[in-house]
Amino acid sequence: MSTVEAATHPAPPVVRAHSHKRNRRSTSVAVAMLVPAAVLMITFLIIPIFLTFGLAFTNARLISPVPARFVGFDNFVRLFTNDTFWKSLLNTIVFTIVIVPVQSGLALGLAILVNAKVRGTNFFRTVYFLPVVTSMVVVSMLWLFMYQPDGLINVLLAKVGITGPDWLGDPKTALFAIIVLSIWQAVGFHMVIWLSGLQTIPAELYEAASIDGAGRWQQFVHVTWPGLRQTSIFILITITIAAFSLFTQVNIMTQGGPLDSTSTLVYMAVFTGFQQQQTGYAAAISLVFFALVLTVSLIQRYLTRDKGATR
Amino acid sequence: MSDRLAPAANAPSGTVTANSRRRLGPALVMVLRVVLCLVFGLPLVFMIVSSLKPDTQIFADLESWAAFLPVGEVSLDNYTGLMDRVPFMTFMVNSIFISVATVVLGLLVNSMAAFALSRIEFTGQKVILGVVLATLIVPFETMALPLLWWVNTIPYFDGSQGWLDTYAVQIIPFIANAFSIYLFYQYFDSIPKELDEAATVDGAGWFRIYRSIVMPLSGPAVATVAILTFLPAWNSYLWPLMVVQTESLRPVMVGIDYFKQATGASGTAWGQIMAYATMITVPVLALFVAFQRAFINSIASSGVKG
Numbered sequence: 155m156s157t158v159e160a161a162t163h164p165a166p167p168v169v170r171a172h173s174h175k176r177n178r179r180s181t182s183v184a185v186a187m188l189v190p191a192a193v194l195m196i197t198f199l200i201i202p203i204f205l206t207f208g209l210a211f212t213n214a215r216l217i218s219p220v221p222a223r224f225v226g227f228d229n230f231v232r233l234f235t236n237d238t239f240w241k242s243l244l245n246t247i248v249f250t251i252v253i254v255p256v257q258s259g260l261a262l263g264l265a266i267l268v269n270a271k272v273r274g275t276n277f278f279r280t281v282y283f284l285p286v287v288t289s290m291v292v293v294s295m296l297w298l299f300m301y302q303p304d305g306l307i308n309v310l311l312a313k314v315g316i317t318g319p320d321w322l323g324d325p326k327t328a329l330f331a332i333i334v335l336s337i338w339q340a341v342g343f344h345m346v347i348w349l350s351g352l353q354t355i356p357a358e359l360y361e362a363a364s365i366d367g368a369g370r371w372q373q374f375v376h377v378t379w380p381g382l383r384q385t386s387i388f389i390l391i392t393i394t395i396a397a398f399s400l401f402t403q404v405n406i407m408t409q410g411g412p413l414d415s416t417s418t419l420v421y422m423a424v425f426t427g428f429q430q431q432q433t434g435y436a437a438a439i440s441l442v443f444f445a446l447v448l449t450v451s452l453i454q455r456y457l458t459r460d461k462g463a464t465r
Numbered sequence: 466m467s468d469r470l471a472p473a474a475n476a477p478s479g480t481v482t483a484n485s486r487r488r489l490g491p492a493l494v495m496v497l498r499v500v501l502c503l504v505f506g507l508p509l510v511f512m513i514v515s516s517l518k519p520d521t522q523i524f525a526d527l528e529s530w531a532a533f534l535p536v537g538e539v540s541l542d543n544y545t546g547l548m549d550r551v552p553f554m555t556f557m558v559n560s561i562f563i564s565v566a567t568v569v570l571g572l573l574v575n576s577m578a579a580f581a582l583s584r585i586e587f588t589g590q591k592v593i594l595g596v597v598l599a600t601l602i603v604p605f606e607t608m609a610l611p612l613l614w615w616v617n618t619i620p621y622f623d624g625s626q627g628w629l630d631t632y633a634v635q636i637i638p639f640i641a642n643a644f645s646i647y648l649f650y651q652y653f654d655s656i657p658k659e660l661d662e663a664a665t666v667d668g669a670g671w672f673r674i675y676r677s678i679v680m681p682l683s684g685p686a687v688a689t690v691a692i693l694t695f696l697p698a699w700n701s702y703l704w705p706l707m708v709v710q711t712e713s714l715r716p717v718m719v720g721i722d723y724f725k726q727a728t729g730a731s732g733t734a735w736g737q738i739m740a741y742a743t744m745i746t747v748p749v750l751a752l753f754v755a756f757q758r759a760f761i762n763s764i765a766s767s768g769v770k771g
Binding site for chain 2: 180181183184185187188190191192194195197198199200201202203205206209214216217264267268270272274278279280281282283284285286287288289290291292295296297299300304305306309338342343346347349350391395396398399401402405406420423424427428433436437439440443444447448451
């Protein structure tokens with residue numbers, strides 16, 4: 155920058171005229187470069203977001219000869235008096251409340267475990283990461299197989315004297331079973347993110363702490379954890395949003411059953427909006443889902459910002 | 466981005482090792498690592514091994530380590546058998562086409578947008594960037610159903626109503642991506658702007674600077690965006706499930722549903738399902754193992770700034 159400024163100083167009038175002309179040309183080039191992304195984002199992201207709000211108050215159907223009609227809060231009244239909705243909402247929240255701490259905690263444990271530079275670290279990191287590059291569709295099918303009443307998991311449990319339940323057939327265990335495989339699939343992803351956070355903490359801090367006589371736990375509390383602040387915010391938000399969006403596992407393994415014990419908001423939205431073609435009703439569910447995501451993101455943002463300011 | 470992560474990698478690890486050695490003992494750490502290795506690796510081994518066995522043998526082998534070993538009546542029968550049930554090659558070609566098209570077009574469109582936002586000064590820049598970042602918290606699932614209604618309502622290129630049952634509906638909505646724009650934007654910001662000035666003096670326009678200076682310097686960002694676009698495109702399931710009814714346009718993940726429907730009195734053809742699962746997973750696993758560093762770095766860099 156300094157060389158450029160020095161070069162432009164001797165002849166200000168010329169440069170001004172030149173840069174003025176360039177600015178106008180720049181703007182048109184910038185617009186040209188932005189147009190493809192802008193058109194696509196407006197068409198397939200911004201408009202659908204607004205449509206969610208609009209359609210939720212209509213009786214729109216996916217395929218219908220008659221145009222949609224405004225129906226006020228009918229969809230919401232129907233939704234809030236529907237037991238499946240409350241079960242789906244509860245399941246979504248339970249799933250998220252369990253997944254967020256357990257998955258982020260396990261991921262941090264794995265990250266610390268593979269952060270050491272010893273022989274074989276790369277191999278272990280790779281293996282822990284393999285489920286992440288395996289699609290959730292495949293993972294769901296594989297675990298559906300392993301969760302069969304006479305499947306791999308119950309056979310293994312029988313070896314240590316436990317009689318395993320019909321994991322996915324029992325309303326008491328189905329959601330838990332889905333939680334386990336969801337963590338198995340995604341924990342490697344967050345391990346890698348924690349790992350990149352760990353690697354930004356300067357080694358000198360650990361040296362200083364150990365000179366001061368800090369033990370491993372104290373080092374974790376006073377050096378590692380504060381150093382992971384930014385990373386932890388990112389992980390918290392991404393895991394929460396991903397957990398709220400639970401769909402694939404449910405669709406492949408249980409179709410929301412047994413007795414709605416694994417139904418979720420997204421599953422219900424897809425079932426009503428796609429299978430039953432009730433777009434307006436599905437939009438109402440989507441709106442509740444959106445409100446949930448927004449509220450939690452704002453709360454998390456607020457809480458994490460507050461702590462950062464006081465420290 | 467890989468350059469940024471790599472040097473720091475060795476720094477703190479020595480201390481951590483020393484500590485784990487003192488407090489936990491290397492043996493315990495190693496045991497833990499191996500156990501976790503089995504937890505994450507064995508189900509995938511089980512999937513591949515089972516794909517080679519007849520169903521009766523899969524269940525018989527569960528009692529012993531044979532479940533994880535290709536022993537007994539090993540054959541490719543499941544692979545040949547599933548071809549009668551599912552048009553596998555069609556699905557595979559569709560998935561490759563859709564994923565590659567999404568990645569290539571996404572790289573072009575998003576990098577151009579990020580270039581304009583990062584390097585060219587114009588009014589409204591900050592606002593546009595703000596809107597792009599704000600959309601990041603909206604999960605696709607929130608607007609999937611309204612989007613379904615929308616793509617069924619708007620006119621297609623030939624003037625007919627609705628985009629359902631096309632390749633386009635599986636590709637075009639996923640080209641522009643706020644996160645890709647953000648990743649490119651961050652990377653472009655780290656490339657010195659003096660280069661643009663120098664190029665302008667030499668008579669280069671903005672398109673030339675984009676094509677000949679900034680993009681060639683952005684290899685790591687291109688790799689990151691390519692990987693983070695490819696994985697969801699390859700894995701996409703909910704969207705094609707809803708928008709494609711014609712068999713010849715379906716991608717591989719939706720093919721799994723063929724086996725669910727086939728569950729009948731004779732029981733599920735687990736061996737064939739595992740064979741199908743293996744065939745749609747192994748190409749991606751192979752890509753991952755081949756480009757491991759790029760994969761890991763792309764995931765890591767997605768979290769660096771949050």
